[in-house]
Structure formats: C-alpha cells, structure tokens
Amino acid sequence: MRYLTQRTTQRAADRAEEQRRAAALAEERRAEQIRTVLEFIRFALEAEGVAHARPSLWEVGDEWYRTARPAMDGLRIAENGVQLLCPAGLHSSTTAYARALNQAVWQEGDGTSLAERLEPFKAEFLAVARRSLSLTSQVTATRATLRCARGRWLVAVGLRVLNKPFRRFPELLP
Template sequence: MAGELWVSAFSLAGVALGGALTAFTQRAAQRSADRAEERRRSAATAETRRAEQVQAIQEFLACAQLAERAAYSRPEPWGADEDGWMTEAQAVMTKLWTADRGVVLLCDPALEAPARAYGRALNQAVWRETGDVEVNEHLEEHKDAFMIAARSSLART
C-alpha cells in the first residue's frame, strides 16, 4: 500500500510538473507573440506616419509651385486681368498656408522654420514685396533650405 502511495505521489508530481511546464511554455509563447505583434503594429504605425509626412510635404510643394506660378504671372498694376489674378492668388496663398500647417502638424519640428521661411518668401514674391530682386533669386535660398530639411526629416523616419 505504501508503494502505491509513492507511485501515486510521483504520478501526481509528474502531472503537476508537466502542467506547470506547459503553462510556462504557453505563457512564454504568448509573450513572444505579443511582442511580435507590438513590433508589427509599431512598424505599421511608423509606415503610416511616414506616408502622411510625405503627403504633407508633397501638398506643400504643390501649393508652393502654384504660388511661384502666380508670382511669375502677376499682371502689371492696374492691368486688365489684375482682379482675376488677385482672386486666384489669394486662393493659392490660402492653400499654401493650409499646407504649411499640415507640414507643421505632421512632420519633424525641424521642418517648421524652413517651411515658414519658404512660405513667407513666396508670399513676398506673389505680392511683389521683393524690391528689385527677381522671383527666382528671392526664392532659391528658401526653397533649397526647405528641400534639404525635408530630405533630412524623411531620412530620419
């Protein structure tokens, strides 16, 4: 009878040890799966965030191009098409400032100052507040600074 008790005790201990090892293995596997899922989610979030940043920069550049075109096409004061141009230029500049806010909201903070400076330079070019400086000369430095900052920002993401 005592031998049977030892066998039962060993069997019970074996079952308990097996159950504990199974639970430990399952817990370790679940934690590993959770970490892998978290890495996948983080990567997906980073990918989505980068796509949003690229879109914001592209939108800003598209609006900047429209503003530059408006600066080059400005009619002489009191010209025949000044009212139509003025309405269009105001709409373009509103789009540019909205796109600028998208860059500030979604992109690296280091991109805010170059975007704002480029936007101000475009605003000055559109409204002929550049003195005797040609549009392209006035914009070149600011455009280049923005492009360098945008590339650097996207390289970090």
C-alpha cells in the same frame, strides 16, 4: 511545464504583434508626413507660378487676384499641416519659404529676379525636408529580411538596419 511553455510562447507572440503594430503605425505616420510635404510643395509651386504671372498693377477682384487668393490660402493651410504633422526641424524652413512666397506674390519686387529671391528658401526647405524624411525612414526600418549562408530566409523583428554592417553574425548578410 506545458503551461510555462505556452505562456512564454504567447508572450513572445504578443511582443511580436505589438512590434508589428508599432512598425505599421510608424510607417503610416511617415507616409502621412510625405503626403503633407508633397502637398506643401504643390501649393508652393502654384504660388510661385502666381508670382510669375503677377501684373504690375492689380486690384482686388480681378482675374489674377481670383487665382492668387486660393493659391496662397492653400499654401498657408499646407504650411500649417507641415507644422502639425512633421518633425520640428522642418518648421522654420517651411515658414521661411512660405513667407518668401507670400512676399513674392503680394509685394512688388526689389529689382532682383523672382528666382533669385526664392531659390535660397526653396533650397533650404528641400534639403531639410530630405534630411527629415530620411531620418524618419531610418527609424522606422525596424524589420529586415536577411539571408543566411545556407539559403534560408530569416526575419529579424526589432533589428535596426541602418546601412551598418551586421557584425555579430556576418553569415546572415545577403
């Protein structure tokens, strides 16, 4: 009987440890995705600043070009990082925003302001990024600390809490 009890206890402990590791790995991936999106945003803002500073006449090797080239290279690298590490839904809006920035930096404008040309792509990218990262955070929210009616704290491992009421045991709600 002791053997069965010990074996069951060990299995439960192993499952709990595996769930903890999976949750930690998911949280690390989410943090990496956030860092990648922030890096893309940083390079996008730098490229936008370069586009605003673009002279009407420029040549390869002048001061503006020496500023623009590293900014655009960084933007391309950050775009590839987003495509590599982030959910697939974010790829198309990232690429569209990067292409719009590339055109704004290297090509003469068509008479509209730079903000008018870039704002739709920027807004779409930011909206998709917010949705993508919020979905990731909901999926990784597999641990929740709940307070029961008697004042004790319980840790529910593997319980999904996605801003939905916990109907089965309402006394566990904080």
